[in-house]
Amino acid sequence: MLMTFMKAMVSAAIVTAVTVLAKKYPGLGGWIAALPMVSLLSATWLVVEKASGHEVARFLAGVLSGLLPTAILLAVTIVMLYRGWPFSRAVVLAVAVWLFSSILLSKMTSL
Numbered sequence: 001m002l003m004t005f006m007k008a009m010v011s012a013a014i015v016t017a018v019t020v021l022a023k024k025y026p027g028l029g030g031w032i033a034a035l036p037m038v039s040l041l042s043a044t045w046l047v048v049e050k051a052s053g054h055e056v057a058r059f060l061a062g063v064l065s066g067l068l069p070t071a072i073l074l075a076v077t078i079v080m081l082y083r084g085w086p087f088s089r090a091v092v093l094a095v096a097v098w099l100f101s102s103i104l105l106s107k108m109t110s111l
Contacts (some may be wrong), residue, residue, distance in 0.1 A: 039063045060078035
């Protein structure tokens with residue numbers, strides 16, 4: 001229970017720090033948010049919880065498989081925002097495109 005609380009607090013602190021920074025420096029905040037903090041932090045928590053090297057490797061392979069769909073999600077969001085779409089609608093469309101591209105990539109890699 002203490003470990004779960006600690007993980008939540010450290011993770012929340014990182015997200016909060018990035019958000020505060022992004023208010024003043026949006027470009028820098030975005031760049032920091034794109035760093036593999038969540039992936040590496042999650043992998044670190046797996047190691048702390050005694051996951052095997054193979055389990056951590058499978059986790060990181062899953063992260064890797066999500067990079068292209070995530071890049072597509074971000075690109076769609078950016079384009080729609082520049083076209084004047086409200087943020088919520090841009091994100092809904094981007095998530096739909098992300099889901100489609102994730103499924104498509106999954107089907108292509110399992111051939």
